[in-house]
Amino acid sequence: MAQKPSIPKGTRDFSPEEMAGRNYIFETIRGVFRLYGYQNIETPAMEYLSTLMGKYGEEGDRLLFKILNSGDFLKQVNTEDVEQKNLGKVTWAVSEKGLRYDLTVPFARYVVQHRNEIAFPFKRYQIQPVWRADRPQKGRYREFYQCDVDVIGSGSLLSEVELIRMIDDIFKKLNIDVVIRLNNRKILTGIAKIINAPEKLTDITTAIDKIDKIGVEKVYDELRQKRLPEETINMLEPIINLGGDNQKRLNCLKEIIGITSDGSQGIDELQTIIDLTKQVAIKAEVKIDQALARGLNYYTGAIIEVQAKNINIGSLCGGGRYDNLTGIFGLSDVSGVGVSFGADRIYDVLKELDRFPDHYQDATQVMLVNFGEKESAFALKIMEKLQAAGISAELYPDAVKMKKQMQYAHKKSIRYVMLIGEDEIKTGLITLKNMETGEQVKNGLPELVKLIKIQ
Amino acid sequence: MAQKPSIPKGTRDFSPEEMAGRNYIFETIRGVFRLYGYQNIETPAMEYLSTLMGKYGEEGDRLLFKILNSGDFLKQVNTEDVEQKNLGKVTWAVSEKGLRYDLTVPFARYVVQHRNEIAFPFKRYQIQPVWRADRPQKGRYREFYQCDVDVIGSGSLLSEVELIRMIDDIFKKLNIDVVIRLNNRKILTGIAKIINAPEKLTDITTAIDKIDKIGVEKVYDELRQKRLPEETINMLEPIINLGGDNQKRLNCLKEIIGITSDGSQGIDELQTIIDLTKQVAIKAEVKIDQALARGLNYYTGAIIEVQAKNINIGSLCGGGRYDNLTGIFGLSDVSGVGVSFGADRIYDVLKELDRFPDHYQDATQVMLVNFGEKESAFALKIMEKLQAAGISAELYPDAVKMKKQMQYAHKKSIRYVMLIGEDEIKTGLITLKNMETGEQVKNGLPELVKLIKIQ
Numbered sequence: 001m002a003q004k005p006s007i008p009k010g011t012r013d014f015s016p017e018e019m020a021g022r023n024y025i026f027e028t029i030r031g032v033f034r035l036y037g038y039q040n041i042e043t044p045a046m047e048y049l050s051t052l053m054g055k056y057g058e059e060g061d062r063l064l065f066k067i068l069n070s071g072d073f074l075k076q077v078n079t080e081d082v083e084q085k086n087l088g089k090v091t092w093a094v095s096e097k098g099l100r101y102d103l104t105v106p107f108a109r110y111v112v113q114h115r116n117e118i119a120f121p122f123k124r125y126q127i128q129p130v131w132r133a134d135r136p137q138k139g140r141y142r143e144f145y146q147c148d149v150d151v152i153g154s155g156s157l158l159s160e161v162e163l164i165r166m167i168d169d170i171f172k173k174l175n176i177d178v179v180i181r182l183n184n185r186k187i188l189t190g191i192a193k194i195i196n197a198p199e200k201l202t203d204i205t206t207a208i209d210k211i212d213k214i215g216v217e218k219v220y221d222e223l224r225q226k227r228l229p230e231e232t233i234n235m236l237e238p239i240i241n242l243g244g245d246n247q248k249r250l251n252c253l254k255e256i257i258g259i260t261s262d263g264s265q266g267i268d269e270l271q272t273i274i275d276l277t278k279q280v281a282i283k284a285e286v287k288i289d290q291a292l293a294r295g296l297n298y299y300t301g302a303i304i305e306v307q308a309k310n311i312n313i314g315s316l317c318g319g320g321r322y323d324n325l326t327g328i329f330g331l332s333d334v335s336g337v338g339v340s341f342g343a344d345r346i347y348d349v350l351k352e353l354d355r356f357p358d359h360y361q362d363a364t365q366v367m368l369v370n371f372g373e374k375e376s377a378f379a380l381k382i383m384e385k386l387q388a389a390g391i392s393a394e395l396y397p398d399a400v401k402m403k404k405q406m407q408y409a410h411k412k413s414i415r416y417v418m419l420i421g422e423d424e425i426k427t428g429l430i431t432l433k434n435m436e437t438g439e440q441v442k443n444g445l446p447e448l449v450k451l452i453k454i455q
Numbered sequence: 456m457a458q459k460p461s462i463p464k465g466t467r468d469f470s471p472e473e474m475a476g477r478n479y480i481f482e483t484i485r486g487v488f489r490l491y492g493y494q495n496i497e498t499p500a501m502e503y504l505s506t507l508m509g510k511y512g513e514e515g516d517r518l519l520f521k522i523l524n525s526g527d528f529l530k531q532v533n534t535e536d537v538e539q540k541n542l543g544k545v546t547w548a549v550s551e552k553g554l555r556y557d558l559t560v561p562f563a564r565y566v567v568q569h570r571n572e573i574a575f576p577f578k579r580y581q582i583q584p585v586w587r588a589d590r591p592q593k594g595r596y597r598e599f600y601q602c603d604v605d606v607i608g609s610g611s612l613l614s615e616v617e618l619i620r621m622i623d624d625i626f627k628k629l630n631i632d633v634v635i636r637l638n639n640r641k642i643l644t645g646i647a648k649i650i651n652a653p654e655k656l657t658d659i660t661t662a663i664d665k666i667d668k669i670g671v672e673k674v675y676d677e678l679r680q681k682r683l684p685e686e687t688i689n690m691l692e693p694i695i696n697l698g699g700d701n702q703k704r705l706n707c708l709k710e711i712i713g714i715t716s717d718g719s720q721g722i723d724e725l726q727t728i729i730d731l732t733k734q735v736a737i738k739a740e741v742k743i744d745q746a747l748a749r750g751l752n753y754y755t756g757a758i759i760e761v762q763a764k765n766i767n768i769g770s771l772c773g774g775g776r777y778d779n780l781t782g783i784f785g786l787s788d789v790s791g792v793g794v795s796f797g798a799d800r801i802y803d804v805l806k807e808l809d810r811f812p813d814h815y816q817d818a819t820q821v822m823l824v825n826f827g828e829k830e831s832a833f834a835l836k837i838m839e840k841l842q843a844a845g846i847s848a849e850l851y852p853d854a855v856k857m858k859k860q861m862q863y864a865h866k867k868s869i870r871y872v873m874l875i876g877e878d879e880i881k882t883g884l885i886t887l888k889n890m891e892t893g894e895q896v897k898n899g900l901p902e903l904v905k906l907i908k909i910q
Contacts, residue, residue, distance in 0.1 A: 015496060
C-alpha cells in the first residue's frame with residue numbers, strides 16, 4: 001500500500017519559504033502591470049493540438065505535452081500504425097489536446113476568438129504556468145511560470161516606451177540593477193541587405209553577440225569558420241566594432257545601413273524610442289545592441305532583452321514587436337508588442353544577490369502560546385482582536401511543552417510570541433516576547449498592538 | 456492556414472472583467488488565510504499516475520486526465536492489448552503522469568515527501584486549478600480552481616474553531632450571508648450503531664438531507680423505498696425530526712445515541728466546538744446538522760459545509776477532519792482538518808446577488824488623451840507623476856479621433872480622462888473629466904492628484 005512518494009522529473013514542489021519569495025515577485029510584477037493600465041486574462045491549461053501544433057517548429061511540436069483522450073482513446077487507432085511505430089499518426093489518433101507551451105499562442109487564439117468583446121488597443125497581462133517536455137537540467141524545468149504583458153492593436157512606439165518604463169519600474173521595485181538591451185528587426189534586415197547575405201544573418205548575430213565574452217578577434221574567427229567571405233567580414237567591421245553611447249551607435253548605424261529602407265526605418269524607430277525615454281526617469285541602463293536577435297523569425301520591429309548587472313544568469317525578461325501574431329488564426333494586420341518576465345530567473349537573482357526585502361516571508365506576526373483549555377479559550381479572544389487590527393496571529397493548537405511551541409515559532413520565523421497564563425487573564429497584562437531580540441514586555445493589549453504595528 | 460479558434464469543452468477563457476472578479480475573490484481568501492498564519496505551497500500540475508490512481512474510486516480513476524509519455528510512447532505497448540482494446544493496460548503503457556484531480560492527494564504526498572522540512576502542526580493553503588474529465592454541464596467544468604486550507608499534525612478542536620472563524624471572516628469580507636453546517640462522522644457512526652444497520656447509513660443521510668426540500672413524510676417514503684425496516688424508521692424518528700437550536704439538538708442527540716461510544720465522543724466534540732465559537736464573534740449562522748455527510752468514507756471527525764443564504768446554489772465551501780490522509784503514502788497517525796473554497800460558485804453568488812464591491816474592476820483610473828507627437832511626449836511626464844502617486848494611468852497610444860479614444864475609456868470603465876493639449880502645456884492647467892458624472896475641472900496636477908485619490 002505504502003508508496004515512496006515523488007514527483008515527475010522537471011517539476012517542482014514549492015515550500016512556504018519559496019512561495020513567499022515567488023508571491024513577492026508575482027505581486028510586484030502584477031502591481032506594475034495594473035499601475036500601467038494592463039488587464040489580467042487567463043486561458044485554459046489545455047488547448048486543442050490543432051491550436052498548438054506547428055507554431056513552435058518541429059522541436060516545439062515534439063516538446064508539447066499531449067493529453068490522452070478520455071474514454072475509448074483507442075477508437076481511432078489503426079493497429080498497423082502501432083505496429084509500425086508511426087508515432088505521429090498514433091498521437092493524432094489518441095490525443096486531441098495538449099498543455100500550453102507558452103502564453104503567446106493562447107493569447108493570439110484568445111484575441112481572435114474574442115475580438116468582438118475586446119477594447120482595442122488591448123493591454124493585457126497573463127501570469128500562468130506553461131509546460132514543455134524538455135530535458136530537465138539546472139534552471140530548466142518542465143513546468144514554469146511566465147508573466148507576459150502585451151499591447152495588441154496599435155503600432156505606436158509609445159507602447160515600446162511604456163514597456164521599457166514598466167521593466168524599469170519592476171526591477172527598481174525588486175531592487176535589481178539591469179541593462180535593457182534594444183534592437184530592431186529592421187536593422188538586422190538592413191545589415192543582411194548591405195552585406196547581401198541574408199541567409200548568414202543568424203550566424204552573424206550569434207557571433208557578434210559573443211563579443212563581450214570572447215573578444216573581437218575570436219568573433220572574426222567564428223565568422224570565418226561560418227564561411228563568410230573576407231569581403232563581407234570587412235563590410236561588417238564597423239558594425240562589429242560599434243561602440244559608444246546610444247546616439248553614437250545610431251549615427252554610425254545610419255552611415256552603414258541608412259541607405260537601405262529597412263535599416264533607415266529601424267534606426268528612426270530606435271531614435272524615437274530613445275528620445276521618448278529621455279522624457280521620463282529611467283534608472284536602468286538602456287543600451288542599443290545591434291547584435292540582439294532573439295527569435296528572429298518572430299519579431300518584426302523592436303527587440304528587447306533585460307539582463308541583471310553584477311550576475312551572469314541569462315535574460316530576466318525579453319520580447320519585442322510582432323506584426324502578424326494573430327494571422328495564424330485568421331486575423332491579419334494586427335500589430336502587437338510585448339515582453340515576458342521569467343519568475344524563476346528573477347527568484348534566483350534575488351536569492352543570489354540577497355535582495356529579498358526584510359520580512360518578505362508572509363510569516364505569522366504573533367503566536368499565542370497554548371497553556372491549556374481555559375487559557376486558550378481566553379487567548380482565542382485576544383487573537384481575534386489582533387487579527388481585527390490586521391496583525392496575523394495564530395494560537396498553538398495543543399497545550400504541549402513550552403519548548404516545543406517556541407521551536408515551532410522559531411522554525412516558522414514568527415517575530416512575536418504572546419504568553420497568556422492565569423496571571424495574564426487576571427491582570428489583563430500580557431507578556432510579549434520578541435523572538436529576534438529576546439526582549440520581553442508586559443502590557444495591555446492596545447499598547448502591544450501599537451508596538452507590533454510600528455515594527 | 457487560418458483555423459477557427461476554439462477551446463476544449465469544459466474549459467474557459469477568463470476575460471479582464473471576469474479575472475477582476477476572480478482576483479477579488481482569491482485575494483480576499485488569501486488575505487484571511489495569511490491573517491490566520493497559514494502558509495502557501497504549490498505542487499506540480501502533473502503527478503505520477505501511481506500517486507493519483509486508486510485515490511478517488513473507480514470513477515475518479517476514469518476522470519483523471521492522463522498525459523501521453525514523451526518520445527517513443529509506444530515502446531511498452533503490446534499490440535495485442537491494442538487489438539483487444541484493453542484500455543487499462545494500454546493506458547499504463549503509454550502514460551505515467553496525470554493532471555491533479557484535487558489538491559488533497561498532492562498535499563498528502565507533499566507532507567510525506569517533505570516531512571523532515573515541515574514545521575508541524577503544518578498550516579498550509581493552496582490555490583491552484585484542478586482538472587477532471589467530467590461531462591461538462593452548467594456550473595461544472597473540466598478545469599477549475601480550488602482554494603484549500605488545512606492544519607495537519609494536530610488533533611486539537613481549536614483547529615476546527617479556527618476554520619469556522621476563517622470561513623466566517625471570508626464571507627463577511629465578501630459580503631455573503633452564509634450558514635455553516637456542522638456535523639461529526641462519529642455521530643453518524645453512532646446513529647448507524649443504534650439502528651444496527653451501518654450499511655444503510657448513506658441512504659439514511661441522503662434521505663434526511665432532503666427534509667427541507669421535500670418534507671418529513673417524503674423522507675419516510677424514501678427510507679421505505681430503500682427497504683429500511685419500519686422498526687428502524689421508528690428508531691430514526693427523533694433524529695429525522697431533530698430541530699431547535701444547537702444546544703437542543705446536542706441534548707437530544709445525547710439521549711438517542713449518547714450510549715454508543717462513537718456517538719458520545721462526536722457529541723462532546725461538537726459541544727466543545729460550539730462552546731469555543733461562543734468565545735468569539737461569528738456573524739454566520741452556525742448550525743448543527745445531523746444529516747450532513749459529505750464524502751462519508753473520507754472524514755473521521757468534524758464535517759463542515761457552507762451554504763449561501765437567499766440563493767440556492769449548492770455549497771460554497773466544505774471539508775472536515777481526516778485522521779489518516781497521509782497513510783496512503785506510508786505516514787500514519789497524522790490527523791488533519793481542512794476545508795476547500797469553490798471560487799466558481801462564490802463568483803456566481805457575488806454576480807447573482809450583485810455583491811461585488813464598487814470599483815473592484817482593476818480598471819485604469821486615468822486615461823490621458825493622445826493629441827499628437829508633441830502633446831504625448833508631454834503627457835508621458837504627467838503619466839509618470841500619476842503612477843508615482845499610485846494612480847493607475849495610461850496614455851492612449853495613437854493620436855486618433857477624440858471620439859474613438861473616449862469610447863475606449865468608456866469600454867474599459869476608466870473613471871477619469873485627462874486632456875493635455877497645447878493650451879494645457881502652456882498654462883500647466885490640465886483638464887480632468889469624470890467619465891461617470893461628465894463633470895470637468897481644470898487645475899494643476901497636484902490638485903488633480905488629490906482629487907483622484909480622494910474618490
